Amino acid sequence: MNTPGVLSFTQQAWEQVLAKAKRAVVYLDAACAESLHWGCGSSRLLEAVGSPACYLREFEPAAVGGGVEQPKAVFVLSSLLKGRIVETLRDIICRSHFQYCVVVTAVNHAVHLTANHVPAAAAAELEGQQPVFEQLEEKLCEWMGNMNYTAEVLHIPLLLAPVAPHLALTPAFASLFPLLPQDVHILNSARPDRRRLGSLAEVDATALTPELLLQIRCLVSGLSSLCEHLGVREECFAVGALSRIIAADLANFAPAKNRRKTATGRASVVFVDRTLDLTGAVGHHGDNLVEKILAVLPQLPGHTNDVMVNMVELTALQDEEENQNVVVPGCLAQSNDPAAKALWEALLNTKHKEAVMEVRRHLVEAASRENLPIKMSVGRVTPGQLMSYIQLFKNNLKSLGNHCGLLQLGLATVQTLKHPQTAKWDNFLAFERLLLQNIGESTMSVVLNQLLPMIKPLNQRTSDDYSPEELLVLLLYIYSVGGEFSVDKDLGEGEEKVKKALAQVFCEESELSPLLRKITGCDSSINLTFHKSKSAVDELFTLLRDIAGARNLMKQFKSVYVPGNHTHQASYKPLLKQVVEEIFNPERPDPVDIEHMSSGLTDLLKTGFSMFMKVSRPHPSDHPLLILFVVGGVTVSEAKMIKDLVLSLKPGTQVIVLSTRLLKPLNIPELLFATDRLHPDLGF
Secondary structure, three states: OOOOOHHHHHHHHHHHHHOOOOOOEEEEOHHHHHHHHHHOOHHHHHHHHOOOOOOEEEOOOOOOOOOOOOOEEEEEEOOOOOOHHHHHHHHHHHOOOOOEEEEEEOOOHHHHHHHOOOOHHHHHHOOOOOHHHHHHHHHHHHHHOOOOOEEEEEEOOOOOEEEEOOEEEOHHHOOOOOOOHHHHHHHHOOOOHHHOOOOHHHOOHHHOOHHHHHHHHHHHHHHHHHHHHHOEEEEEEEEOHHHHHHHHHHHOOHHHHHHHHHOOEEEEEEEEEHHHOOHHHHOOOOOOHHHHHHHHOOEOOOOOOOEOEOOHHHOOOOOOHHHOOOOOOEOOOOOOOHHHHHHHHHHHHOOHHHHHHHHHHHHHHHHHHOOOOOOOOOOOOOHHHHHHHHHOOOOOHHHHHHOHHHHHHHHHHHHHHHOHHHHHHHHHHHHHHHHHHHHHHOOHHHHHHHHHHHOOOHHHOOOOOOOHHHHHHHHHHHHHHHOOOOOOHHHHHHHHHHHHHHHHHHHOOOOOOHHHHHHHOOOOHHHOOHHHHHHHHHHHHHHHHHHHOOOOOOOOOOOOEEOOOOOOOOEEOOHHHHHHHHHOOOOOOOOOOOEEEOOOHHHHHHHHHOOOOOOOOOOOOOOOEEEEEEEOOEOHHHHHHHHHHHHHHOOOOEEEEEEOOEOOOOHHHHHHOOOOOOOOOOOO
16 A cells, blocks of 8 residues: 555555455444445445345344344444444344354444443553453354354444545544534533633533543544554644544543554644634635535435435436436445546546536546547536536446446536536625625624525525525624624614514424424424524524634634735635644744643643743644644535645645535534534444
């Protein structure tokens, strides 16, 4: 393999799973399936199983067990082996005829000890032993009905879904999202008065719920394994409250201490809270085709980072709604097709116009190689033109098979270009640009008054108007980009008008979307009264003010808004861009908002001595590898911006962007209104 990276880390982990999979029934949970999907593809697993029958199954309580002719099972799980997960294992095994069971967990044994409340001192004495796994192995034999049958429980770090060489996601942590000021009130409700938290700045690991703390430890376990694969000793840095807790946990993760002593490489790992800048996540200024594909095409079931591509056009079926479920959908991940993978990486790294031309070039070259009767055309690329190239492959099974990955990306492009929401993208962009100019020149109340005429009930809306969910996206943009503002009588009145209009719109929806059901607390529009709707909207505006004040605790990164002047229009300067520029500032000032997390006494002494002696404090630009982890999601444009920026500021530095998920604008309201942020469901 080439230089160790996110792809080799993922593929090496899956090779260990594949080695166990021969002639086995393989059960996967959704997060591991997504890692496989992007890392090496389900076809690799099917090859490893080597059976003509379909032996892949979803890990769930209702999963079909193994028959008499299926004596071997492999369970591939992203979670801790505890509670409901173990109950599901038991139920599947008890209704099967297995004689050999392998259980793979992505979480290492040390975290299982923590989950089982084993004190740190006792856990240290167990180094090299795996009692939790050994006990489960005994249980597996018991459930199989014979203690002489074979059972194995092992840890393999199936953490990442590598989307590109520079970008990887953590599907098991897609719901992990930074804390908001309102979360402090919830945390305080479980604390005595004298220990109440004043703000997010005071939140540390001891203040979190046990579930959230354990979720963080599971993530840290995977990140430590990644650093081991990369052969680096990492210095941990953080920007934001939750990032500070994650970075400190990684810096002080006990199993990492020994591997750091022998690591030859060095890396800086910088965690950044998404909530410090939601503008980039809900905005439409990313001029990238992939972002639009993710925003408009339906999500691939069970996945957080891929979409369904309608493949009916390549069949003899009519392209009608009832036929769309007849043909298996295509997708964006093409891990086993080098040509399609090359196109995918080009789409991630180019602007919209160049990306569409790149799709045309790849289709033309593929058709030429297959000697298909292609009609060349120049000038602007249209969806119809791309479709005419794709149709050439339709009745040629060999050509179809040779270029299946490329055709999926081609169809994704065509379906996105023709989608009505794509035309709306430009409307969003125009309004966001107008807002940027007005925020500098007007008060917040004037900006809200401009939004007011756009809030229309269902019976007055056309396809060009904004849905309630889209209005939320615009409100999030306004409050996030504007930052903290002074509250006055005019603002109170402006907000009240918008609140009433929005509450009325919610009430008049014929059917509540899942997001609106979550916001209003109502399952049906029939039960939604104006009073309930208005209360929900009042809470929404409390949240919006929290978002506006998200950077209050920052000293340096206080604003993402750059006011206009006589030569430049007002603009948005992403927080991630500011962080990277600060990391590679040639003057190397001590970072103000990028906190270093010490990993023991030596680091603390360094930090202490540096106050009165010439001891260099750790700096995130010290090392040849920068890992930037955005907690709460990242967009394709942001990942490209980080990669390009590091290349221009310090060309020799390698950068890896990690995040919990790929974002589209509508994801942010969903994550903000998630009810399990403080109490994630860990399966027990």
